[in-house]
Amino acid sequence: MVTVLYFASLRERLDCASELLPLPPGTPTVADLVERLRAREGRWPEAFAPGRAWRVAVNKAMADLATPLKPGDEIAFFPPVTGG
């Protein structure tokens, strides 16, 4: 299992702050997880559609689609940051 977090506008659009998900089989990456999220009903496909601006972090470090995942990882999806 992995923990998946959503922040800011993405959290509101998906109406989900966090969830526990099983890891995709094989040697999964962020891309595999995103494929699963896109396959959901409702607003999920649109939120993760190609070309939409979102960022991903794995274990609190910036990551990308190719980043490998392992059990116990914390994966966070969020919009481009706007602090400062």
Added chain:
Amino acid sequence: MPRVRVQAEPFDAGREIAALTAGRRDVGAVATFVGLVRDLNEGSAVSAMTLEHYPGMTEKALEAICDEAEGRWDLLGLRVIHRVGPLAPGDAIVLVAVASAHRGEAFAACEFLMDYLKTRAPFWKKERTGSGERWVEARETDEAAAARWSGKPPAA
């Protein structure tokens, strides 16, 4: 004092500068930047703002940005304080303070820290305007400002 703080409470820039320089005689320059909430953004009056962040990653990202600044310039101390939660126009959001022997390094590191913070630290602003609440969109100019630093650092 830790060099990075994420807090709801206001900060006192003067106190932070005093802490950076207390008991030292090698500091010749302190550059500070304070970011404030404006009452106007993208043509709309802003009545309030909320800062959301990713606890744990925020501190880690800010520490990494500080490490990078310390690797690029000879610094004698630095402070990054970022506020979270509800804020009002006129409130200070962020403080960056950098101490060094000479002003060139302090100015450069201060600007670098802000440019990197704005593009790498997981904070998100939500504004309240007359037509409701809206998430602030990231600006391409912020990415461009951060990209300026990706070449070789200037000679100190």
